[in-house]
Amino acid sequence: MSEQRMTAARWYQARDIRVERIAVPALGDPHQVKVKVAACGICGSDLHEYAAGPIFIPVDSPHPLSHDRAPIVMGHEFAGEVVDVGSAVTRVAVGDRVAIEPILSPHRDGAYLMERYNLSPQLGFHGLSGGGGGFAEYTVVGEHMVHRLPDALSYEQGALVEPAAVGLHAVRQSSLKAGDSAVVFGAGPIGLMVIESLKAAGAASIHAVEVSAARKQRASKLGAVVHDPTEATSWSGSWRPAMAASTSPSRSPACPPCSTRRSPAATPAARR
Numbered sequence: 022m023s024e025q026r027m028t029a030a031r032w033y034q035a036r037d038i039r040v041e042r043i044a045v046p047a048l049g050d051p052h053q054v055k056v057k058v059a060a061c062g063i064c065g066s067d068l069h070e071y072a073a074g075p076i077f078i079p080v081d082s083p084h085p086l087s088h089d090r091a092p093i094v095m096g097h098e099f100a101g102e103v104v105d106v107g108s109a110v111t112r113v114a115v116g117d118r119v120a121i122e123p124i125l126s127p128h129r130d131g132a133y134l135m136e137r138y139n140l141s142p143q144l145g146f147h148g149l150s151g152g153g154g155g156f157a158e159y160t161v162v163g164e165h166m167v168h169r170l171p172d173a174l175s176y177e178q179g180a181l182v183e184p185a186a187v188g189l190h191a192v193r194q195s196s197l198k199a200g201d202s203a204v205v206f207g208a209g210p211i212g213l214m215v216i217e218s219l220k221a222a223g224a225a226s227i228h229a230v231e232v233s234a235a236r237k238q239r240a241s242k243l244g245a246v247v248h249d250p251t252e253a254t255s256w257s258g259s260w261r262p263a264m265a266a267s268t269s270p271s272r273s274p275a276c277p278p279c280s281t282r283r284s285p286a287a288t289p290a291a292r293r
């Protein structure tokens with residue numbers, strides 16, 4: 022029987038991502054699941070890898086966990102349907118709709134080994150560090166990397182789970198308490214997720230600092246008071262910085278791949 026092929030987007034080098042036909046991945050151990058990708062976001066990290074990579078992508082030597090290096094399939098913000106499972110998989114079954122937690126960290130028997138597995142020195146990301154990714158028709162991940170989607174969530178919403186977790190984590194890392202006010206610098210996708218998380222955390226008022234018309238409009242629609250630093254308005258208050266948020270490419274691409282090795286990606290500041 023001939024090998025099954027699929028379409029995938031692979032990073033070769035900066036400004037060189039190729040859409041090509043490659044082999045459909047197969048299960049490699051009993052704790053893996055095969056996912057048919059239904060929706061995948063394009064992260065700021067992906068843009069940075071395209072424009073100025075490699076940043077995370079292993080080129081000269083294979084990543085210690087994926088044992089893979091460029092060219093690699095990109096895409097780490099995705100959701101899809103489970104189409105095959107290894108014999109030892111218990112968390113999901115064929116037909117389940119799942120969101121992917123793309124963290125590569127030491128694991129055994131379908132579980133991460135470290136409690137804070139996101140802090141492993143060997144940290145990598147499915148879709149950045151080799152071994153497959155969401156910019157493909159199919160990919161294979163460990164069962165510890167999939168989370169079943171509630172029926173009410175679409176695949177597109179499932180693809181937003183990973184960036185939403187970034188915003189939620191930023192708020193949890195801050196010292197914000199219900200009733201506090203907060204300011205978010207930058208209302209791109211992560212900043213907007215921070216605003217949503219602040220609302221869920223009970224922030225009394227939320228301010229957003231942004232210059233883009235589209236982003237200002239979106240932040241306002243979510244309920245934030247928008248401030249444009251290029252306009253001659255002023256505002257004041259007593260603010261206690263809790264974290265830092267920026268979308269500057271040189272400082273903080275907006276997702277865990279970059280925020281773990283660089284400065285924090287999303288910055289709410291709480292006011293007493």
Ligand SMILES: [Zn+2]
Pocket residue numbers: 064065066097098184275276277278
């Ligand atoms: Zn990302």
